Amino acid sequence: xxxxxxxxxxxxxxxxxxxxxxxxxxxxxxxxxxxxxxxxxxxxxxxxxxxxxxxxxxxxxxxxxxxxxxxxxxxxxxxxxxxxxxxxxxxxxxxxxxxxxxxxxxxxxxxxxxxxxxxxxxxxxxxxxxxxxxxxxxxxxxxxxxxxxxxxxxxxxxxxxxxxxxxxxxxxxxxxxxxxxxxxxxxxxxxxxxxxxxxxxxxxxxxxxxxxxxxxxxxxxxxxxxxxxxxxxxxxxxxxxxxxxxxxxxxxxxxxxxxxxxxxxxxxxxxxxxxxxxxxxxxxxxxxxxxxxxxxxxxxxxxxxxx
Amino acid sequence: xxxxxxxxxxxxxxxxxxxxxxxxxxxxxxxxxxxxxxxxxxxxxxxxxxxxxxxxxxxxxxxxxxxxxxxxxxxxxxxxxxxxxxxxxxxxxxxxxxxxxxxxxxxxxxxxxxxxxxxxxxxxxxxxxxxxxxxxxxxxxxxxxxxxxxxxxxxxxxxxxxxxxxxxxxxxxxxxxxxxxxxxxxxxxxxxxxxxxxxxxxxxxxxxxxxxxxxxxxxxxxxxxxxxxxxxxxxxxxxxxxxxxxxxxxxxxxxxx
Numbered sequence: 001x002x003x004x005x006x007x008x009x010x011x012x013x014x015x016x017x018x019x020x021x022x023x024x025x026x027x028x029x030x031x032x033x034x035x036x037x038x039x040x041x042x043x044x045x046x047x048x049x050x051x052x053x054x055x056x057x058x059x060x061x062x063x064x065x066x067x068x069x070x071x072x073x074x075x076x077x078x079x080x081x082x083x084x085x086x087x088x089x090x091x092x093x094x095x096x097x098x099x100x101x102x103x104x105x106x107x108x109x110x111x112x113x114x115x116x117x118x119x120x121x122x123x124x125x126x127x128x129x130x131x132x133x134x135x136x137x138x139x140x141x142x143x144x145x146x147x148x149x150x151x152x153x154x155x156x157x158x159x160x161x162x163x164x165x166x167x168x169x170x171x172x173x174x175x176x177x178x179x180x181x182x183x184x185x186x187x188x189x190x191x192x193x194x195x196x197x198x199x200x201x202x203x204x205x206x207x208x209x210x211x212x213x214x215x216x217x218x219x220x221x222x223x224x225x226x227x228x229x230x231x232x233x234x235x236x237x238x239x240x241x242x243x244x245x246x247x248x249x250x251x252x253x254x255x256x257x258x259x260x261x262x263x264x265x266x267x268x269x270x271x272x273x274x275x276x277x278x279x280x281x282x283x284x285x286x287x288x289x290x291x292x293x294x295x296x297x298x299x300x301x302x303x304x305x306x307x
Numbered sequence: 308x309x310x311x312x313x314x315x316x317x318x319x320x321x322x323x324x325x326x327x328x329x330x331x332x333x334x335x336x337x338x339x340x341x342x343x344x345x346x347x348x349x350x351x352x353x354x355x356x357x358x359x360x361x362x363x364x365x366x367x368x369x370x371x372x373x374x375x376x377x378x379x380x381x382x383x384x385x386x387x388x389x390x391x392x393x394x395x396x397x398x399x400x401x402x403x404x405x406x407x408x409x410x411x412x413x414x415x416x417x418x419x420x421x422x423x424x425x426x427x428x429x430x431x432x433x434x435x436x437x438x439x440x441x442x443x444x445x446x447x448x449x450x451x452x453x454x455x456x457x458x459x460x461x462x463x464x465x466x467x468x469x470x471x472x473x474x475x476x477x478x479x480x481x482x483x484x485x486x487x488x489x490x491x492x493x494x495x496x497x498x499x500x501x502x503x504x505x506x507x508x509x510x511x512x513x514x515x516x517x518x519x520x521x522x523x524x525x526x527x528x529x530x531x532x533x534x535x536x537x538x539x540x541x542x543x544x545x546x547x548x549x550x551x552x553x554x555x556x557x558x559x560x561x562x563x564x
Contacts, residue, residue, distance in 0.1 A: 140386035301389035
C-alpha cells in the first residue's frame with residue numbers, strides 16, 4: 001500500500017503518484033517502527049541558493065560587527081595594524097628580533113595579518129551554533145551555512161588587511177612578481193584549514209562549553225609556536241622541523257618567501273630539503289577539513305535539540 | 308476514500324525521545340571530579356508511534372493539551388528535529404513557520420531584514436526585490452522602511468514577519484500558533500491569505516489551541532495526548548472529542564450544586 005504513494009523522484013521534484021518503492025527503504029514491515037527514514041521531495045535548497053544565503057548572512061554579520069561605531073569598517077583594518085605596531089616596537093625595536101631580516105616590518109605584518117585571520121575566524125565560530133540557536137530551532141536549512149558564513153565574514157576582513165600589506169609592499173619598493181599569483185591557492189588552503197578547525201570547534205562547543213577557554217589558551221600557544229614575530233631561523237633545526245607540523249607556519253612562510261625571498265623565509269621544502277614535503281601540510285589541512293565536515297555532519301541532525 | 312489523493316506529508320510510527328541529563332556535565336571539571344560516574348539521563352518519550360497522513364490541498368489540524376508533543380511533531384516534519392524512530396516523508400516544498408521573524412536583527416532596517424528573513428525562507432534576491440513593495444504594503448509599514456527594527460513596535464515587527472512569511476515559496480505549510488498575531492484588522496487579512504492558500508490547494512498543517520478555528524477551517528485533525536495519537540478524523544469530530552475529554556477531566560473538580 002505504501003509503495004503506491006512513493007517512488008524515486010526525478011530531480012525536478014515532481015509529485016509521486018504510483019510506481020516503484022522508495023530506494024533503500026523497505027517500508028512494509030510492521031509499522032516501520034525500527035526504521036529511521038526521512039524523505040523529502042522538492043524540499044531541499046539549490047546549491048546556488050545556499051551560496052546566496054552564505055553571502056547574505058556573511059554580509060549582515062560584517063555590517064553588524066561595526067554598526068553603531070563611529071569609525072565603522074575602519075576598525076577592521078585598524079585593529080591588526082595597531083597590534084602590528086605594538087609587536088613591532090616591542091620585538092622589532094626593543095628586542096631586535098628582526099636583525100637578520102632585510103624587511104622585518106613587512107615580514108611581521110604578513111605574519112600578523114595571516115595569524116589574525118586564523119585566530120579571529122576560529123574564535124568567532126566557536127560559539128556560533130549556540131548563539132544562533134533561535135535559527136536552528138525554527139528553520140531547517142543546511143546547518144553548515146552558519147559556520148561557513150562566519151568564516152567568510154572574517155575572510156572579508158583578511159582581504160581588506162591584505163590591501164594594507166600591499167601599501168607596505170609599495171612603501172618597501174618590492175617589485176611585484178608574476179609568481180605572486182600563488183597567494184590565491186595559499187589563501188584557499190588557509191580558508192579550508194580555518195573552516196575545518198571551526199567546524200570541529202563549533203560542534204564540540206555544543207557539548208562542552210570549556211572549548212571556549214581551551215581554544216583561547218591554545219591560540220596563545222599557537223601564536224608563539226608559529227614564527228609570527230620571530231624569524232624561523234631563530235629556532236634550532238629540530239624546532240624548525242617541528243614548526244612545520246602546523247599548516248599555519250607553512251602558509252605564512254610560503255607567503256613570505258613569495259613577497260620577500262626564500263633566503264629570509266625558509267619554507268617547508270628548504271627546511272626538510274625535499275620538495276615532496278610540501279604535500280605534508282597540505283595533506284594535514286585536507287585531513288582536518290575532512291574531519292571537521294565529518295564531525296559536523298554526524299551531529300547535524302541533533303544540533304537543534306542540543307543548542 | 309483517500310487512496311487516490313496524492314500524499315503531502317506522511318508519518319509512520321514516529322517516536323521521539325529526548326535525553327534529559329539530570330545534571331549536565333558541560334564542563335571538564337565535572338568530568339575530572341567524577342570521571343566514571345554516568346550522569347543520570349532521563350529518557351523523556353515525547354512522541355510514541357505517531358501515524359499521520361495528510362493529502363495535497365488539505366488543512367490539517369493538530370490539537371492536544373500542553374506538552375502532548377504537538378510542536379515536537381511539527382519540528383520533526385519540518386526536519387528541524389530528527390525522529391528517534393519511524394518514517395517521515397514529505398512530498399513537496401515545505402515551509403515551517405514555527406515562529407515569525409526568524410533571523411530578524413533589531414539594529415538593521417526593514418529592507419535588510421526582509422532580505423535576510425526572505426533568503427532564509429528560500430526566496431531569491433530577485434524575488435525579494437520584486438516583492439519588496441508588496442511585502443511592505445501588506446505590513447502597512449511603507450512609512451517606516453528606513454527605520455531600524457528596534458524602533459518598531461512588537462505588532463509592527465510581527466506584521467512585517469508575517470508579510471515576508473507568506474511570500475515564501477511552499478506547497479506545504481507548517482504553522483505553530485503563529486497566525487494568532489496582530490489586531491482585529493490584521494487578523495482579517497490573515498484569514499484572507501488562508502482563503503487564498505486554500506484556493507491554490509496548498510497543504511497546511513497547523514498546531515493550535517484555538518479549537519474554534521480548527522473546527523471551522525480544517526478538513527481533518529489529529530488529537531495528540533501524551534505523545535500518542537488518540538484520534539484522527541474530521542476536524543469537528545476530533546475537536547468535539549477533545550472538548551468532551553477536557554470537560555470530563557474538569558467535571559469532578561467543579562461540582563455543580
